[in-house]
Amino acid sequence: MTLLRLLLVTFFLASPALAHAARLVYVNGIQNSFEDALDTSKRLLALMQQSPSKFNLDKPDKLTFVWNKIGFSGVSKGEPDLNEDLQELFASKTNEEFYALDFQKIKLPHQSAFTGDLDAEAAVRITQRIANELESIRAPISVLSEEIDKHIAANEAVIVIAHSQGNLIANLGWAKAVATHGEKVRRQLRIVNVANTTRRSPNDLNFTHAGDAALFYRADVAACPENSLETLPSRKNWKRLSPVCSANNDGVTPAICDFNLSPPTFKASNSGSGSIDSGSVIGGGIDACLDHSIVLTYMSEAVVEQEIDQGIDFSNSRAFKQRLVDFIYQGIKSTILTPNLALSDDFLGSTIDSTKWTLVGLSDGSSPQSPTVANSWITFPQSSRISTEGKLTFTGRKIVIESRMVGLSGSRDTGIYLVDTMETGASLGNSIWFGDTTYYNAMYAGAYGIYSNPAPYILVTSGTSTNQWMEYRLTIDGDRVTVERGMTLNQIDSSQTRTFTLARSIVGRSFFLNIGTGGPAYSPGTFDWVRVTTTQ
Amino acid sequence: MQRTHPGALAYVKRGAFLSAVLLSTFLHASCGGESSGDSATSATASIEGRAQALAVPPGWTGRPPKYEVINGITVPPEPAPTLNNSTLTGVDINNNGVRDDVERKIATDFGGNQTIYTSALIHARAQQTLVVSGRQPYLNQICNSPYKFDKKFDGITKIQFNNPAREQVYYDLARQPVTISADGGCQ
Numbered sequence: 123m124t125l126l127r128l129l130l131v132t133f134f135l136a137s138p139a140l141a142h143a144a145r146l147v148y149v150n151g152i153q154n155s156f157e158d159a160l161d162t163s164k165r166l167l168a169l170m171q172q173s174p175s176k177f178n179l180d181k182p183d184k185l186t187f188v189w190n191k192i193g194f195s196g197v198s199k200g201e202p203d204l205n206e207d208l209q210e211l212f213a214s215k216t217n218e219e220f221y222a223l224d225f226q227k228i229k230l231p232h233q234s235a236f237t238g239d240l241d242a243e244a245a246v247r248i249t250q251r252i253a254n255e256l257e258s259i260r261a262p263i264s265v266l267s268e269e270i271d272k273h274i275a276a277n278e279a280v281i282v283i284a285h286s287q288g289n290l291i292a293n294l295g296w297a298k299a300v301a302t303h304g305e306k307v308r309r310q311l312r313i314v315n316v317a318n319t320t321r322r323s324p325n326d327l328n329f330t331h332a333g334d335a336a337l338f339y340r341a342d343v344a345a346c347p348e349n350s351l352e353t354l355p356s357r358k359n360w361k362r363l364s365p366v367c368s369a370n371n372d373g374v375t376p377a378i379c380d381f382n383l384s385p386p387t388f389k390a391s392n393s394g395s396g397s398i399d400s401g402s403v404i405g406g407g408i409d410a411c412l413d414h415s416i417v418l419t420y421m422s423e424a425v426v427e428q429e430i431d432q433g434i435d436f437s438n439s440r441a442f443k444q445r446l447v448d449f450i451y452q453g454i455k456s457t458i459l460t461p462n463l464a465l466s467d468d469f470l471g472s473t474i475d476s477t478k479w480t481l482v483g484l485s486d487g488s489s490p491q492s493p494t495v496a497n498s499w500i501t502f503p504q505s506s507r508i509s510t511e512g513k514l515t516f517t518g519r520k521i522v523i524e525s526r527m528v529g530l531s532g533s534r535d536t537g538i539y540l541v542d543t544m545e546t547g548a549s550l551g552n553s554i555w556f557g558d559t560t561y562y563n564a565m566y567a568g569a570y571g572i573y574s575n576p577a578p579y580i581l582v583t584s585g586t587s588t589n590q591w592m593e594y595r596l597t598i599d600g601d602r603v604t605v606e607r608g609m610t611l612n613q614i615d616s617s618q619t620r621t622f623t624l625a626r627s628i629v630g631r632s633f634f635l636n637i638g639t640g641g642p643a644y645s646p647g648t649f650d651w652v653r654v655t656t657t658q
Numbered sequence: 659m660q661r662t663h664p665g666a667l668a669y670v671k672r673g674a675f676l677s678a679v680l681l682s683t684f685l686h687a688s689c690g691g692e693s694s695g696d697s698a699t700s701a702t703a704s705i706e707g708r709a710q711a712l713a714v715p716p717g718w719t720g721r722p723p724k725y726e727v728i729n730g731i732t733v734p735p736e737p738a739p740t741l742n743n744s745t746l747t748g749v750d751i752n753n754n755g756v757r758d759d760v761e762r763k764i765a766t767d768f769g770g771n772q773t774i775y776t777s778a779l780i781h782a783r784a785q786q787t788l789v790v791s792g793r794q795p796y797l798n799q800i801c802n803s804p805y806k807f808d809k810k811f812d813g814i815t816k817i818q819f820n821n822p823a824r825e826q827v828y829y830d831l832a833r834q835p836v837t838i839s840a841d842g843g844c845q
Contacts, residue, residue, distance in 0.1 A: 147835070154829045155815055157781060157800065161807035163838050171840050183840040189832045196829045198812040261832060269835050549809045 125597065138234070144279035144454040146170070146185040147269055149262065149295075151286025151317070151416075152207035156189050162417055166283065169421060169443055174449040176437070182281075185271055190262045190288055203479045207287070211319070211351060212360055213256050214290040215381045219364035221248040222321050228300045231326040232456035233433045236306050236519040236658050237629055238342040245300035252294055259291060265293040267302075274303050274310050279457040281450055285416040286336065296324045312453035316420050316446070318384045319351055325456070329449050331442075332386035336414035339380075345412030352380050361464050378542045381511065387432060391425040391440065391630060420446060465635065465654040469500040479508040482636065485548040493638070502536075504645040507638030508546065515543060517632045518656035523596045524611060525637070526650035527557070530589050535559035535640025536647030538596070542572070543632045550636065554624065556596045556605045559644060560587045565618060566606035567596065575625035584619040591650070601627040726762075729769025734758040743821055746789050755783040763817050767810065778814060780805040785818045789827050794845065797836065801844035 148166055150159040167185040175181050191197075193203030193210075218225075225248060227241035227557050252263055266282070273280045284292035292313050299307050315323045315339060318330045335341040339350040348357060355362065361376035369375035409415040421443045428434075437444050467478060472495050474481070483490025484505045491506040500508075521540065529536040537557020539550050544633060552571030564583035574580045582605070593611045597604045601624040608614040635654060639647035725732050737749035737758045746758040756764070760782045768775040780803050788796035819828040838844050 155812050156828065157807050157811060158809065160800065160836065160838075160844070164801075164837070167838055167840060184837055186835045186837040188835045191829065191832045197825050198816055198831060265833070297791070317705050515734055 124444050134542075144182055144281050144457065146182045146450070147266065147280055147282045148187040149266060149282065149284045149288030149291050150187070150190050151288050151319075152190075152211070153192055153198065153204065154190065155192060156196070157490060159187050159189050162285075165417055165421060169447060170450065173444065173447040174437075176435070176448070177455045179451060179454055182450075182454075188262050188266045188269060188291075190291060191258060194256075194258045208354060208358065210256050210259050211287055211290070212354060212358070212362070214287070215319070215351070215354075216364050216367075217251055217254045218290065218293075218321060218361045219366050220254070221251045221297075222365075224248050225297065225322050225324070228297060229322060229324050230308065231433075232312060232452060233326065235312075235325070235456045235658070236459060240300055240304070240307070242301065242304055245297050248297035249301045250293070252298070255294070257468055261636040262291050262634040263298070264583075266291060270295060270299050271302065273302070274299070274306055279310050279312075281312050281314060281453045281457075283314045283316060283450065285420070286319055286414065288320050289313075289315045289320045293320050293322065293583060294540050299486070309457045309459060312457060314446075314449050314453055315384070316416055317414055321382050321384055323384055325453065327434075327449055327453055328384050328387045328430075328432065329446060331388040331390070331413070331419075331426055332388045332429060332576060333390055333413050334386070334419070337383055338386065341413070343411060349412060352383060353639075354381065356380055358511040385430065387428065387430040387507065388426040388442075388445070389429045391427050449496045459520065459657045461520075461522070461655040461657045462518075463653065464656045465510065465514055465652070467653070468651045469495050469649065470498050471495060474500065474508055478510055478513055480511060480513065482509045482548045484641065485550060485552050486530060486641070488642070490548075499648050499650055501646050502637075504639065506645070507547075507636055509541070509634055509636040511541070511543075511546065511634040511636075513634075515632045515634055516540070516654055516656050518658050519627075519629050520597070520599045520657040521628060521633070522598075522655045522657075523556075523635070523652070524594065524654075525652040526591060526593045527588060527648065527652075528591045529558060529560075529639070529644070529647045531646060532589075533560050533643050533645075534587065534589070534647060535561055535644035536649075537566075537593075537637070537640070538652070539636040540596075540598070540633045541636050545633060548636075553636075554596070554598060554603060554628075554635075556588050556594060558594075558607075559640060561640070561644060563587045565594075565605065565607055565620075567603065567620060567622070569603070569622075569624055572626055573624045573628075576612050580622055580624070582622050584618040585615070585619045590616050595626075598624075600629060601625075604657045675798060702784070728762060729764040731765040731769045731775075733762045733765045736762060746823055746827065747786070750786070755786055757782070757786055757818065760786070760814060760817050763814060767813060774808055774810075776804070777806045778811060781807075781811045782814050782818060785815065785828075788831070789818075789824065793831065793834075797844040801838070801842060 132454060137625045148163050150162060163185050170182050193196050193206030209519035224244035227244035230238045230240060252260060270280055282292045282295065296313050299311050310320050312325045312327060314327045314329060316327050316329045317334055332338065333341045336349050338352050339352045342348050342350060355378050359378060361378050363376040367377055369377040409418040413419045424441050424442045425440045426445065434448055436448050468474060474495055481490050484507060488505040491503045493500050493502045523538055523540060525538060527536050535557060537555060539555040541550055542552040545551055550570060552573065554569045554573055556567035562583050563586055565585050566581060566583045568579050568581040570579050592607045594607045595611055603624060604619065604621045606614045606619040637649060637652060639645040709817045724735055726735060742748045742759055750757050754778060764778045766784055768778045784796050784799040787799050819825045836844055
């Protein structure tokens with residue numbers, strides 16, 4: 123039995139994630155005909171298909187693109203539609219200044235996607251600002267949102283890859299998704315911001331290089347006319363009134379102010395922040411000056427270095443195109459709840475593992491009795507408990523405790539407490555707990571202290587107390603608790619499963635584990651094994 | 659070396675018949691018959707477009723249209739703008755799926771490079787399919803062909819969708835997302 127369990131644990135650890143394909147969605151920038159956006163989309167999908175997969179993930183086999191039209195009509199006519207695109211950018215960047223503070227409240231870095239705060243009310247306020255966008259921008263936001271909605275409803279993960287102006291659309295798509303779907307975005311939506319025109323990257327997946335002259339004024343090269351988005355207002359003499367732009371900061375008089383952008387996250391490998399072309403041959407035509415095209419620059423062979431570390435697990439290749447692949451896979455990976463086996467003890471040997479446990483006894487002040495460790499079991503006499511306090515703590519959005527345990531005598535209380543680290547020693551005042559006892563003649567679970575409403579505790583019971591070995595599982599997901607048991611965990615008796623809601627979520631809290639027996643009359647109790655998995 | 663499009667041969671074979679029709683129509687128009695060249699542009703006028711290509715546009719001099727050679731490529735004559743722009747589909751006198759004014763533009767701009775020229779024709783034919791048959795037939799053509807997009811094709815698109823009614827057809831492409839599969843399909 124122990125060997126089988128070890129094999130299962132090994133398998134569990136070797137499989138950090140289930141095979142998990144995600145739908146890619148692309149939103150293009152300005153001056154892209156439909157055929158241009160289609161061509162880029164085909165190249166993006168081909169790049170993903172040709173690159174090695176990462177993190178044991180499936181390669182995406184489909185990509186959907188939302189066409190962000192040229193100008194107001196979609197057809198390139200030269201100067202007039204370029205001006206229309208610039209008007210769109212000006213309006214969107216101005217609008218962004220009104221929701222920038224709220225956007226900070228719906229940022230969900232990929233590294234803490236399951237623990238970070240999401241302010242749904244801020245998302246609703248941002249969504250209301252979409253009405254201030256030009257119709258030619260509202261339309262692709264609407265199409266993108268419908269696409270996101272469709273995949274979220276189908277329980278699929280969506281990775282939106284936005285380029286240039288597409289970022290202003292995608293970030294509003296993110297806000298709309300947070301407002302509509304709330305918590306679901308944690309495991310179903312990420313935005314990869316390529317050549318980011320916005321002030322924020324919602325998931326810290328900003329893929330922008332310092333030499334992008336379509337974005338950054340300092341990247342301008344003498345041979346080419348100034349093109350940066352940063353200086354668009356001063357170049358065009360376009361005034362605006364926004365929370366960050368007014369004459370003499372009077373809040374009333376429109377003024378000409380340059381735009382703020384997210385700082386670049388990459389730089390050329392052989393220069394500080396100059397042209398990405400240095401040492402690399404990239405594209406031709408206008409992109410030779412701008413180094414802005416997603417195909418010619420951001421999917422090129424140019425070698426680039428990080429300027430800002432966003433926690434991306436990079437491949438060996440430092441080529442731009444591989445870095446983009448790495449970003450996309452990082453986005454996909456971050457949508458997967460990856461359990462971490464935080465504690466596993468089979469109670470081998472003849473003493474408790476002192477790297478994990480400390481003898482604490484009961485909180486009634488009685489002298490703690492040492493448990494007996496033998497035959498890969500640990501048996502607690504009366505007033506005997508052990509705790510991981512100070513040795514192992516558990517945090518996460520989801521914590522699962524599993525154990526095989528029994529109370530063999532006619533009077534028993536064999537159980538496990540997940541104790542908030544605000545407690546010390548034998549105190550169990552703020553905790554979530556479960557076990558089997560003849561006191562209630564049942565399997566029981568409940569919570570104390572800040573996790574209980576009403577005070578002083580929550581208690582649920584199920585079935586009848588048993589002196590048979592049973593396998594138990596307590597699952598805490600945010601504020602939802604499920605307790606279940608069966609002869610094995612594969613044979614759960616669903617009629618005995620109980621659920622309840624805590625007074626508060628476990629997210630942001632840390633815990634230690636405390637196992638053993640109850641008061642003097644309710645012992646002994648024996649454990650075969652115990653393990654804890656946490657998911658961030 | 660001069661190249662001839664498949665559609666051109668069919669036209670030559672029809673030449674005598676077409677001349678007779680054109681002459682007859684010209685005489686009819688001269689006698690007070692209504693000109694079809696000023697008919698209102700309509701989204702449902704795709705079939706009429708070809709029919710009108712056989713008609714004599716206002717101001718016609720009486721000579722049948724002649725093919726020309728541009729960059730070594732035989733192309734139809736420049737259609738009269740009034741007639742060509744009076745319907746969504748315009749004039750495609752050689753019936754090769756590419757509007758005649760667009761075909762001439764492609765020969766002019768890309769005739770010297772066979773690879774780009776081939777893709778440019780696919781680009782134009784697909785866009786004409788969009789006008790005539792709609793979105794999915796267009797996507798089928800452009801996704802399932804040896805088409806290589808070139809930014810210079812924006813010039814073709816500009817001519818292809820050269821008035822508000824045609825522009826609307828292209829604009830409507832943005833109303834739905836497009837999904838590309840790894841096997842090359844689009845929908």
